[in-house]
Amino acid sequence: MSHDSGRAHIVFEMDLSLHETRRRAEVVAALGPDWDPLAVMRAEEEAYDLLYSGLDERQRETYDMLVAAGVLPRRGAGRASD
Incomplete structure (x- = not known):
């Protein structure tokens, strides 16, 4: 117990x-045995x-603006977005 201005406080953890x-x-x-994290990614x-x-x-201009602002990651070369 610590005291602060005459009031007792109890520490609860x-x-x-x-x-x-x-x-x-x-x-x-719950994900089950068939869950494949690599396939999901x-x-x-x-x-x-x-x-x-x-x-x-x-x-495309909006996309480029969001990438420049760091909101979206740049899709790599050869991706569908290129």
Whole structure:
């Protein structure tokens, strides 16, 4: 207990690391044995390629502005956005 201006304060701490470990284990279990994180990442990259493909001139200017501002990553050469 610490004292501050004559008022008593009780320090309350709770260690949630065991709870977090259980939560993460439950998430992985819920994903199931067929979950393939690399396939998910590849599919996400393909989705981004499609999202930024076929941009008209104005959309391309907006995209370039967002890249320059650091909001979006630049899609590499040979990508659908190029």
